Amino acid sequence: MSKTFSTRALSIADTLRSRIYEGGLPPDTHLMEVPLAAELGVSRTPLRDALARLADEGLLAYLPNRGYVVRRFQFKDVYDAYTLRANLEGFACRLACQNGFDASAMTRLDSVLAKQQEVLYTGVWSVERALAWHDLNLKFHSLFLEIAGNHWLSEAALRVRRLPLIFDREGRPHNHGELQLLYQREHSREAYSEHLRLAAAVKHGEASRAEGLMAEHILHNRDVLNQRFKQENEGG
Template identity: 50%
Template structure:
């Protein structure tokens, strides 16, 4: 139940500031109020919901600073994972799997016709690349910390995901995906050379670049919203 509600928040079905009505949700999902109540309490513990006395649960609002801080933390954590891998040495099979992902990313980007379907596939490959690196680092505490850091900004990310019909709103436009591919290649080369310092720096640069892109978009949207409110 918690996963169902969490996904609805991540997908933008429940927008920041939205009040979740226990009875309505139970009816919609075909369950009693008890599991819905428990799921909302769990998401409040995770920081995705806030409880307001006499009003119930509300989807937490995050500002640009929240996103900036979460991505900064993630950059350091995933950078650490790459450093550990570089120092320890990466398994040949895992390295081959990562190389295959990067190869598919490169082939995808050879076509300048950057459709929503291609952007969505890029998004999936990017997630697979990061997940596989974390799995290879083999540190449960590190993985859980990264997972927690990823939960906050994804609420903002929902309207920028590749399935959005407006290609100009895609977070990964073709030129940005090309830069990400270069970053992934740099990370992979450093791991292949067992250069933990370079692997860490490459991952940090990669995530911080993504952070700056998203924060810029959020601040631009906020400025435009304030301007429209004054009209």
Template identity: 30%
Template sequence: MSKPGQLVLSALRKMIASGELAAGARLMEIPTAELFGVSRMPVRMAFRTLEQEGLLVRFGGRGFQVRSVSAEDIAGAVEVRGVLEGLAARQAAERGLTLDAQAALQCCLVEGDQLFNKGFVTEDDLQVYHDLNMRFHQVIVEASHNPAIADALARNDHLPFASVTALAVDRHDLAREYRRFNYAHMQHHSVFDALVSGQGARAEALMREHANATLRYAETFAGPAADERMKVIMPSS
């Protein structure tokens, strides 16, 4: 795919994941091309890729529509992510972490400790947590030295809310979100301990539990109040 096509594809993925393009939204080639300042061909290729990924469905003769995502869709994708990241954690533990990987994970833990020690979080704090959480997970996947895991995660993570790159939060109940993400951060500490101790089976089980802890939020994401209550945090850079 051409560079313009990649840019359009990446932008549309983010717009779908963030809810800017909601389920049922119509997409046509010419308006989309004008929006991004490109020709129709990159847009056409991006649409086809998003259709293959299950994010768009054909609507009428020429256009596409953002696919509706059910709670079951999200739950299934999150569970698959848990299996894949669990495998990555086990392989990383069994191989042994490099000093650089240990340092990167410890940096995430220290940042998280400072964030949650206040006893509350703001939406800005959750942006910080989102970024460090994403780094923590990426380091573990890279430490597995198994490219097949990263490839499988990339395919699975295109579904909105299934990936660590898109963090959905309830902005109407930040006290609950503090408890939720503080607990997730404590799980990071447990995963790190298992990794540095070379406990592959324990690291795998903890990572799967870590992913599955978010499954109950699938109903909230797909529920009728999602647009009002939920905010989706994307990477800051």
């Protein structure tokens, strides 16, 4: 039976979750109950419940005789998270097609694509442009989840998008300088071309094709991201 958490425990969990996503509590940080309760001005009972909830979410790990620590993720976690995202967001595209994009949704989709084209094909590539591309990319993906109209699917996709903790709660890398590593212009333009093909499938109501294109798109990003992180760690 799932545990029911008090409003106080949920509030504490929100506070700690935000700190973890923003990098204020980095991986391997030992969360000691007494000083943490004093810092937050709370009693230990709701704090324990909050820590248990975050452990259930996969953000914390419980170590016997030590307590809770912020979980550290590995390359395999990145790989596995993107693999799951591909399936979840691919299904979201299928549902979006089945639900039907109305004129308003089509206008929003075209607007995002136009802004992506401007960012990618004008001016000098920079951290600021990479950040703008990243945010527009999230808007593109989030639109399909919204039109799919399935709350549980959206919750699952958003959670797996945040894990492993290479991104903050807004989906951006903790160090914005990493954007130029993650989002090089050439790869971003490839991704934009994939967005155009996906949008065309949606506009023609091709649900199966849209599902496959989204899954392929995310798996491609997974492989690029994984390779670049490996190169960075190897000094290549």
